[in-house]
Amino acid sequence: MNIALIAHDKKKDDLVGFVTAYKVIFSKHKLFATGTTGLRIIEATGLEITRCKSGPLGGDQEIGAMIANNKMDIVFFFRDPLTAQPHEPDVTALVRLCDVYSVPLATNMGTAEVLIKGLERGDIQWREIVKETR
Structure with missing residues (x-):
């Protein structure tokens, strides 16, 4: 499966820790990340990650295009709800695209835990069927 990893500045440590904790699961999939987040995860885990631009420079839109193209x-987008983001319209668009195309989205650690365990169990396999029909 193709998995996107994104985190606002104040949430990067949380996402790096999360990916480190579940490195074995993530290593079985193709990973994509926005610029700095991807670099931090690569440095911490050694996982292979395709890096997009940083979020404010269009990385959120790059990942959004991948969502729109199935x-x-x-x-996994660890958002900081307490800090204004200069690229908030891009963030909103990315979340909207996940809803439009039924792409599972975790915006916090609690949801991420449920989603990664579901991925490990095979609960997300329906995405393979969706890919074939679009």
Whole structure:
């Protein structure tokens, strides 16, 4: 499965820790990330990650395009709800695209835990069927 990893600045440590904790599961999938987030995860885990631009420079839109073209299966986007983001319209668009295309999205650690365990059990396999029909 194709998995996107995105985190706002104040949430990067949380996402790096999360991916580190579930490295074995993530290593079985193709990973994509926005710029700095991807670099931090690579440095911490050694996982192979395709890096897009940083979020404010268009990385959120790059991942959004993958969602719209049915090339992204899961998104882990650790958002900082307490800090204004200069690229908030891009963030909103990415979340909307996940809803439009039924792409599972975790925006916090609690949802991410449920989603990664579901991925491990095979609960997200329906995405393979969706890919074939679109």
